[in-house]
Amino acid sequence: MAEVTFKIYRYKPGAIDPPRYDTYRVSIEPHTTVLDVLEHLRLDDPTLTYRHSCHHGSCGTCGMLVNGKEVLACVTRVADLKTDTVVIEPLRHQPLISDLVVDMTPFFEKYEPVGMPYIRESEYLPHSQPPEEVGAYTRFENCLECGLCLSACPVVGSDPDYLGPAALAAAARVVQEPRGQDVPTVLAMVDTEEGCWRCHAAMECSEVCPNDVDPGGLIMFLRRELLTGTSRSGGKR
Amino acid sequence: MNAEEYRRPAPRLPAPQAKEWLAFSKRGVGGWAFLLHRLTGLVLVFYLFLHLAVLSALARGPQAYQAMLAFMDSPLIVALEVGLIATIAFHALNGIRLVLMGFGVGVRAHKALFWVAFVLAAGLTALAALAMF
Ligand code: HEM
Ligand code: SF4
Ligand code: SF4
Ligand code: FES
Numbered sequence: 399m400a401e402v403t404f405k406i407y408r409y410k411p412g413a414i415d416p417p418r419y420d421t422y423r424v425s426i427e428p429h430t431t432v433l434d435v436l437e438h439l440r441l442d443d444p445t446l447t448y449r450h451s452c453h454h455g456s457c458g459t460c461g462m463l464v465n466g467k468e469v470l471a472c473v474t475r476v477a478d479l480k481t482d483t484v485v486i487e488p489l490r491h492q493p494l495i496s497d498l499v500v501d502m503t504p505f506f507e508k509y510e511p512v513g514m515p516y517i518r519e520s521e522y523l524p525h526s527q528p529p530e531e532v533g534a535y536t537r538f539e540n541c542l543e544c545g546l547c548l549s550a551c552p553v554v555g556s557d558p559d560y561l562g563p564a565a566l567a568a569a570a571r572v573v574q575e576p577r578g579q580d581v582p583t584v585l586a587m588v589d590t591e592e593g594c595w596r597c598h599a600a601m602e603c604s605e606v607c608p609n610d611v612d613p614g615g616l617i618m619f620l621r622r623e624l625l626t627g628t629s630r631s632g633g634k635r
Numbered sequence: 636m637n638a639e640e641y642r643r644p645a646p647r648l649p650a651p652q653a654k655e656w657l658a659f660s661k662r663g664v665g666g667w668a669f670l671l672h673r674l675t676g677l678v679l680v681f682y683l684f685l686h687l688a689v690l691s692a693l694a695r696g697p698q699a700y701q702a703m704l705a706f707m708d709s710p711l712i713v714a715l716e717v718g719l720i721a722t723i724a725f726h727a728l729n730g731i732r733l734v735l736m737g738f739g740v741g742v743r744a745h746k747a748l749f750w751v752a753f754v755l756a757a758g759l760t761a762l763a764a765l766a767m768f
Contacts, residue, residue, distance in 0.1 A: 552666065552669065552670075598669050598672075598673075599665065599668075599669065599733055599736050599737070599745070600665045600666045600668070600669035601663065601664075601665030601666070601745055602662070602663055602665060602666045604665075605663040605665065605666075612742075612743075614665070614742070615742045615743060618736050618737060618738075618739050618742045619739055619742075621737045621738070621739070622737070622738050622739030625737070625738060626738070
């Protein structure tokens with residue numbers, strides 16, 4: 399068991415304003431996660447706010463900055479950070495509500511301009527039984543809508559109108575697998591200055607994505623579609 | 636309450652900040668490539684104007700131009716020129732990397748491609764420096 403210092407960003411409009419960092423000492427076990435620490439601290443201080451739900455890296459609500467890097471707190475072990483001091487801050491580039499909680503409304507609103515509904519129809523595909531060598535596939539429908547990519551992207555930080563990696567990745571998914579959606583329309587929606595052409599290929603989004611969606615790679619896929627029109631499902635211009 | 640009533644007005648995003656390009660702390664290889672490309676691009680724009688200013692000595696007659704050329708032989712200027720070659724070489728080679736990525740080529744290998752561009756640029760610069768000094 400080791401003692402670790404946690405510096406946690408605190409902000410409450412009107413109350414803890416300007417923001418400050420509170421320092422806590424917490425003893426951790428080998429498997430203690432950052433989210434465990436926050437839950438533990440909250441027992442003593444119920445005003446400490448953060449988002450979480452599933453505790454196992456599938457709901458995408460617990461995104462935050464840990465030592466300056468975007469992670470899901472529930473699957474980030476403190477011991478793996480290998481530092482005596484752990485700094486916990488809210489995600490960047492989203493409006494701050496309180497402590498570690500950011501408003502995800504702008505994040506979800508980015509999906510509308512690319513024609514991607516929040517919830518996609520799931521269908522039973524009779525031929526989708528994976529063969530034995532399933533490892534050869536890369537799954538793309540992996541996005542947790544956690545917003546880590548938007549926080550990491552330097553372009554989102556300087557241009558709030560940019561559609562951003564998550565929504566562009568969603569648009570790319572429509573192109574790859576339309577499920578009844580109109581591919582040329584979606585391609586036209588991202589073929590804009592604030593769409594896939596705003597990206598500068600910094601790939602920070604793919605770097606931090608917890609689920610290997612590779613949004614940066616998908617943005618490059620959209621560019622190729624638009625430049626060469628090779629989409630099998632349309633998109634020829 | 637229906638969904639329409641529940642919808643809040645869109646909150647304001649933090650003001651756009653150009654300093655985000657310079658957020659040095661936790662960049663990955665791609666982030667550094669982006670920053671270097673942007674900085675070298677800006678240096679090249681600056682150099683373009685400098686270059687025109689230098690050439691404008693021509694308009695002031697052959698003597699002015701010869702004097703300018705003599706000044707250009709000083710070691711400091713030659714060193715700066717080596718820096719310029721490094722800047723051009725990196726920007727051009729990384730620019731090719733970016734164009735390839737835009738066509739979907741080598742996206743998953745973008746880090747390796749960055750290092751290829753970087754090492755080639757360093758090599759070219761070293762060769763040029765040997766030739767110039
Ligand atoms: C071999 C020649 C060159 C190639 C292949 C090249 C390639 C590129 C590419 C692909 C970009 C887009 C980068 C991005 O999306 O982030 C770019 C940006 C830029 N280039 Fe070049 N370039 C070349 C020469 C030049 C020259 C001669 C200048 C200056 C006069 C210049 C100035 C710039 C500037 C200012 C930017 C914008 C940087 C930014 O927005 O981050 N480039 N270049
Ligand atoms: S693309 Fe990745 S980082 Fe971005 S919201 Fe989806 S899961 Fe999160
Ligand atoms: S690849 Fe594009 S979207 Fe992803 S972080 Fe870089 S600039 Fe942002
Ligand atoms: S709590 Fe669900 S992803 Fe972390």
